[in-house]
Amino acid sequence: MSHLEIKNLHVSIEEKEILKGLSLTVKQGEIHAIMGPNGTGKSTLAYTLMGHPNYKVTGGEIRFKDIDILELEPDERSRLGLFLAFQYPVAIPGVTVANFLRSALNSRRRVENPADKGIPIPEFRKMLKERMDMLKMDHNFAGRYLNDGFSGGEKKRAEILQLATLRPEIAILDETDSGLDIDALRIVSEGVNALAGPQLGVLVITHYQRLLNYIKPHFVHVMMDGRIVESGGPDLALHLEEHGYDWIREKIDEAV
Amino acid sequence: MQEKPKITVARSRRPDSSIKGFAFSHLDLPDSKNGLGSFRSSAWEEFTHQPFPSSSMEAWRRTDLRFFPSAEFGLPKENATHDLSPVPDELLKPLIGDRHAGQITLLPGSSHIELDQEVRRKGVIFTDLVTAEREHGDLLKSLIGTIVRPGDGKFAALASAMANSGIFLYVPKGLNLEWPLHSLMWGPGGNLAYFSHIVIFVADGASITYIHESASPDESQPSMHAGIVSIHVGQEARFRFVELQSWGRHIWNFSHERAQVNRGGNLDWIFGAVGSKLTKNFSDLDLVGEGALGRMSGFYFTDGNQHLDHDTQQNHLAPNTTSDLLFKGALKGKSRSVWQGMIYVAPGAQKTDGYQANRNLVLDDQARADSIPGLEILADDVRCTHGATVGKLEQEPLFYLKSRGIPQREAEKLVVEGFFDPIMQRIPLDGVRERFQKAIHVKLSDE
Numbered sequence: 001m002s003h004l005e006i007k008n009l010h011v012s013i014e015e016k017e018i019l020k021g022l023s024l025t026v027k028q029g030e031i032h033a034i035m036g037p038n039g040t041g042k043s044t045l046a047y048t049l050m051g052h053p054n055y056k057v058t059g060g061e062i063r064f065k066d067i068d069i070l071e072l073e074p075d076e077r078s079r080l081g082l083f084l085a086f087q088y089p090v091a092i093p094g095v096t097v098a099n100f101l102r103s104a105l106n107s108r109r110r111v112e113n114p115a116d117k118g119i120p121i122p123e124f125r126k127m128l129k130e131r132m133d134m135l136k137m138d139h140n141f142a143g144r145y146l147n148d149g150f151s152g153g154e155k156k157r158a159e160i161l162q163l164a165t166l167r168p169e170i171a172i173l174d175e176t177d178s179g180l181d182i183d184a185l186r187i188v189s190e191g192v193n194a195l196a197g198p199q200l201g202v203l204v205i206t207h208y209q210r211l212l213n214y215i216k217p218h219f220v221h222v223m224m225d226g227r228i229v230e231s232g233g234p235d236l237a238l239h240l241e242e243h244g245y246d247w248i249r250e251k252i253d254e255a256v
Numbered sequence: 257m258q259e260k261p262k263i264t265v266a267r268s269r270r271p272d273s274s275i276k277g278f279a280f281s282h283l284d285l286p287d288s289k290n291g292l293g294s295f296r297s298s299a300w301e302e303f304t305h306q307p308f309p310s311s312s313m314e315a316w317r318r319t320d321l322r323f324f325p326s327a328e329f330g331l332p333k334e335n336a337t338h339d340l341s342p343v344p345d346e347l348l349k350p351l352i353g354d355r356h357a358g359q360i361t362l363l364p365g366s367s368h369i370e371l372d373q374e375v376r377r378k379g380v381i382f383t384d385l386v387t388a389e390r391e392h393g394d395l396l397k398s399l400i401g402t403i404v405r406p407g408d409g410k411f412a413a414l415a416s417a418m419a420n421s422g423i424f425l426y427v428p429k430g431l432n433l434e435w436p437l438h439s440l441m442w443g444p445g446g447n448l449a450y451f452s453h454i455v456i457f458v459a460d461g462a463s464i465t466y467i468h469e470s471a472s473p474d475e476s477q478p479s480m481h482a483g484i485v486s487i488h489v490g491q492e493a494r495f496r497f498v499e500l501q502s503w504g505r506h507i508w509n510f511s512h513e514r515a516q517v518n519r520g521g522n523l524d525w526i527f528g529a530v531g532s533k534l535t536k537n538f539s540d541l542d543l544v545g546e547g548a549l550g551r552m553s554g555f556y557f558t559d560g561n562q563h564l565d566h567d568t569q570q571n572h573l574a575p576n577t578t579s580d581l582l583f584k585g586a587l588k589g590k591s592r593s594v595w596q597g598m599i600y601v602a603p604g605a606q607k608t609d610g611y612q613a614n615r616n617l618v619l620d621d622q623a624r625a626d627s628i629p630g631l632e633i634l635a636d637d638v639r640c641t642h643g644a645t646v647g648k649l650e651q652e653p654l655f656y657l658k659s660r661g662i663p664q665r666e667a668e669k670l671v672v673e674g675f676f677d678p679i680m681q682r683i684p685l686d687g688v689r690e691r692f693q694k695a696i697h698v699k700l701s702d703e
Binding site for chain 2: 075078092104107
């Protein structure tokens, strides 16, 4: 079983420390939610896990499947089974969704076997259609340029389509609910739920509780000022919804 | 890393830009027993009077010829081809479908011509310049020098005078040719001067596709090419013309090209340029008849020390004419590209629709792209738009692609291919698209 283990992680952007000793373990099959006010470093955590070059790890470690991934390039992390659904997916003009997904799949195959000829086109098309149907996406979506001119909902669905195609072992969903109306939120959540199970561990990063009405976490963590400050079960999310974050702040202040 | 040897160059003199000596003279003008003699000698006369291009001329401001080694080029001898690199088979493959209606290979000092018998019987002339002069002298004489004139520039004059190599394509009225014609100019060898003159006449109502490629291997010594392409698209005629430039890295390449599109005619003009040391290319689209339409699509990719300068003109000389230009280029290494474009709308050319866009993707810090659009509009009821951009390979798209498991090099290739996709969409010819894709692949893999 794959583990993602984050230990005492310190991360800076342009000399400013954002993560200040964050520890968390996510196992395959588990759904974790990280909640917290804006500006506490949630997205920094997401980008750091995926290896964005602007985020500098100054201390601590990230191990995935017992491998120190800090030295790995983002593509190596991805091929190892890590996935990040972006809060702001990037447009790649001129590259179709289908072409992109095929390249991503073939990159995986080539690492296993350098002589691989790539996934056969009919097999790929069939697979892609199935996944698009699951997410109630029009088939002509495959021929559109990736995230180019997509609506907010289309972008998030495209992220989940990638999740469904690449089949990672641990997926980080960074504010996947932002910019979604209720219908889109339901479709995206249903997609995640359909994929969740013993083979997939999920780390949901969200500002709002509402996403957790659709994706039920096993564990809920509260993040503040670059650390996990409170962890609990699903009821912690409900408590936060009702009482906000102030009581946690007070608790921290008392402890100090 | 090995230290680079230090080279000290003592420059005793700065090459003079006004006088350029060539190793040939009017005595070297091709024999013209049957027709083009007076055209050539008057072009030579023009050549001697034209000033040598210098950076003080607007068209040459960004392309420096001070170190153009004009005196080092000799003319290829007859049948010189036997001593030089042969044509790679790959360049002779059909680029559209699986066959040609005709194919001409222009070699140093000789040529090879094939034309389908049926096509010949229908009245199509597709032959080299020497044969055209011999067999269709009067027709050729009446057409040559009327669209691109020797007075258009120093190299236009020189090519008009000296070109013995070239193509004459004549498509008779109303003829619709299903299969494309293909020609290749192969210019191997160093210290050589190549000249070419292509004369194309697509008569009223005719329709045809023609691909011409200029190519050579890389050589250690410099060579030059000066060429002319003149195109007549008749009334209601349709002409698709693909030009591929894959000269070796040693070639100084100059060309003057102009297409005249008559009433209701349609020209689809496609350029692909990946070769040469330096290129200065003038491509003018003259929409001379009402309702004429011209589309120009350019693909270029430079690397190393290459310098490619494309100078385009979209001249709307009649009402209701439409032009649509898109040039896209990527640059690597220390290479440089220049695109300088002008849409001109003549007085009275109302209801004109002109568009021009140039997009550049600079892949290395030391590469540089200059993009200079221009409009000159002398009519009041027109629609003209233009755009020019120079961008870099950005980090965020690459990170996004890599986060999906795609390695850096592959991610870069996807972004570059994506960048060129709008050009590929304009080229409904699989073989040509594949050539461009292959060029992208080769250029990106070369270190």
